[in-house]
Amino acid sequence: MDNLQRRLYDKKSFYNYVKTCFPKEKDLIEEYVEYLGEEAELDPDECNRMEAFMKAVFDRKVALVSVDLEFSMKKSTRVTEVGVSVYDPWSQKGSLLPFVQSSHIIVRENQPFKDNTYVPDHTDFFNGGKSVVMSLHHAAHALNLIIEQNTMDGNPRGSGVALVGHGMDHDLLLLRDMGVDFGVASIMDTQDVLAYTHGARNASLKNALRLARIPFAFLHNAGNDAYYTLLLSLALADPVYRLSSGLDSEDSKDRFASQKSTRNEPPNTSSKVHLKNATKFLGPSFNQLLYQDKYKDLHYVNSIWEGELRDAYSRKIRAPHILQEINKVYDEQMVLISIDVEAFERDHSVVTEVGIAVYEPKSSRGMVMPFIQSGHIVIAGTEDVRNGTFVADHKDFFNGGKTLTMDLHSAAQAIKDLISKHTRKGTRYGTGVCLVGHGIGQDVKWLKHIGVSIGSARILDTQKLLCMTHGKKGSSLKNGLKLVRQPCAFLHNAGNDAYYTMVLCLCLADPLYRVAAAVDGKQTIETYKQQPSTKHDPPNEATRVDASTSAEFFKYLEQSF
Structure with missing residues (x-):
């Protein structure tokens, strides 16, 4: 696979991406299908059908x-x-x-x-x-x-x-x-x-x-x-x-x-596995080779265009103060880590779940579908500690599949290792990391409570980002996802909440998405402000x-x- 990465990113598709502000992936696809034909011994007819399928989608036509x-x-x-x-x-x-x-x-x-x-x-x-x-x-x-x-x-x-x-x-x-x-x-x-x-x-x-x-x-x-x-x-x-x-x-x-x-x-019940290291569970980091020195000038030109687009959009919706926040999502020297902590509803000092989602802007450049690594940890010894009176009990319903069971110390160490892994080399712990959360202040307090320091990591709160343009009323994660028209299920599972918070973050930070989904339309905002609290909503029934x-x-x- 490493050889394939080198083959793909030696191509000139990034030049086309810079010129047109989106990738012309035909050469990448040809390389990929050629690799499948050689390494995976794909049938020539199937190679042709596979290439036609991939090109049809990536033509964006x-x-x-x-x-x-x-x-x-x-x-x-x-x-x-x-x-x-x-x-x-x-x-x-x-x-x-x-x-x-x-x-x-x-x-x-x-x-x-x-x-x-x-x-x-x-x-x-x-x-x-x-x-x-x-x-x-x-x-x-x-x-x-x-x-x-x-x-x-x-x-x-x-x-x-x-x-x-x-x-x-x-x-x-x-x-x-x-x-x-x-x-x-x-x-x-x-x-x-x-x-x-x-x-x-x-x-x-x-x-x-x-x-x-x-x-x-x-x-x-x-x-x-x-x-x-x-x-x-x-x-x-x-x-x-x-x-x-x-x-x-x-x-x-x-x-x-x-x-x-x-x-x-x-x-939808998720299976459980017992691991001591969450970073292994999250899978190998994908090292994007697209941004080598030879692409630096072209990349700089494209970054200016994207920056101007975000600046123009923030002025158009009369919310220039959101620019600083959404620019964090586009910073390719930054890795976004969404963290959600669930605690026992009758004793908030008892942490029961931790959810993690990771998005790397640098390695996601030009993708038609972003890859978000997601994970869910249940703290050992709290399996029978259940919510359900004030918030839904969805501990067993992680949409991403397997749930980890870890003791509190190992879970805290895994989170620290994850932040260390993405800390920029030669800098202080947390530099180059942006922690994302919805009402993240309480999550940061819980992290501190279990012994996790965020160091120099920056913070992006999607709830505050939402309030900047749509007001404070009804700014729950569920209402935020409704606003950006993202389907969701089993919120109040920490793994799901972390994943959906990252999705909401990408939607709110992207002017092109906001336009397509009419997020900032006058009628949309008026309807959003009339939304009631979602605290007592049934878990997932559609109206x-x-x-x-x-x-x-x-x-x-x-x-x-």
């Missing part, structure tokens, strides 16, 4: 429309749910995080036919918030309009559109029966793409997401499946993400090949809204709340 259908187990032609997620790259070239519009339709006339004989019934657990109830006819009409709206002007229907799914054959048949016209849209099946490199022809979405290290929750909800499948497609198409996550390493392939069927697994027309569906699609 194809709108990805991910569709998932849930149907009755007793009659597989009876559609009960439709999930749709749309990624339109036109307004997001160069953004830190892809903005994905996700939606969930419950088919009105088929609601009585949902069953959980073979798969869990997660109809009411859409991570994106509101589910819309409408007839199958209107759902099909809405899908046709989405394809029409994303078709390139003056071209045949479906031009510039790729339909994305995981194991799509049956869904495509049902969509055609519903009257959905794909036109000339291309088909991207992530199950097939994964099979090219990892062999498993019928890999479940759950195992695929584990392989790509994408946290998830409540699969077998059509809205969630469509959303996570789209994220998976971005990860599989991104050579830098694949390298960062170790997706194509021999160890990952061996573990993936040994995965069992996920059909009878519980919906339902009724729709009788496609117009009502599109209105629902555009709303954050």
